[in-house]
Amino acid sequence: MLQVDFAxxxxxxxxxxxxxxxxxxxxxxxxxxxISRLFTEVLDHNECLIITGTEQYSExxxxxxxxRWSRSHEDGSxxxxxxxxxxxxxxxxxxxxxxxxxxxxPEKMRxxxxxxxxxxxxxxxxxxxxxxxxxxNWGCGAFGGDARLKALIQILAAAAAERDVVYFTFGDSELMxxxxxxxxxxxxxxxxxxxxxxxxLRYYNEECRNCSTPGPDIKLYPFIxxxxxxxxxxxxxxxxxxxx
Numbered sequence: 109m110l111q112v113d114f115a116x117x118x119x120x121x122x123x124x125x126x127x128x129x130x131x132x133x134x135x136x137x138x139x140x141x142x143i144s145r146l147f148t149e150v151l152d153h154n155e156c157l158i159i160t161g162t163e164q165y166s167e168x169x170x171x172x173x174x175x176r177w178s179r180s181h182e183d184g185s186x187x188x189x190x191x192x193x194x195x196x197x198x199x200x201x202x203x204x205x206x207x208x209x210x211x212x213x214p215e216k217m218r219x220x221x222x223x224x225x226x227x228x229x230x231x232x233x234x235x236x237x238x239x240x241x242x243x244x245n246w247g248c249g250a251f252g253g254d255a256r257l258k259a260l261i262q263i264l265a266a267a268a269a270e271r272d273v274v275y276f277t278f279g280d281s282e283l284m285x286x287x288x289x290x291x292x293x294x295x296x297x298x299x300x301x302x303x304x305x306x307x308x309l310r311y312y313n314e315e316c317r318n319c320s321t322p323g324p325d326i327k328l329y330p331f332i333x334x335x336x337x338x339x340x341x342x343x344x345x346x347x348x349x350x351x352x
Contacts, residue, residue: 160197
């Protein structure tokens, strides 16, 4: 699978100082990744870093303050013709949002969508030869992102890049059910990436743009469910009137 590194725009983040979250931990257990810091410039809004062939040497427990080295790891990944491990990691940096509502501004959503698409796309490679994207709550936590919005953005980017998604919620069963239900809802109704993006724009204009509270009264997923179902009902009524 294509493994997503929830990166800092300065790749590696605080791995050589005090950081111990997703990216730093990955760089510690696959220490060959640290070399990328020597020659990788700060990532621009339309850039990602793809790293192939690193090996995992360590296992760990905990996260952040509870992180502890556990034991040595024997990496059983297959090797390619160049004897590199068949491991592909893509570093994509999310925006840092100080205000919850800022992430729903169209320019910000478009930036995150383009960043994920940049990381997932492989021009010239047919979709049947592309592995799934292994990801999770990219840009959430300290970066202030909404997990449900970020999940939807990554699903849209993966769909446009013709890749499947394996989404890890790290024990959050409610989030797992929400994302799964939304994915089923959108696919059953055959909504395109463009259709869903227009719904995101509607959500900003109708619920977030003039919101005077820290967060909108109506959450994103309920808004999408209602908007799609209302549109379907309107189409049904219009068809009935035309038939009569």
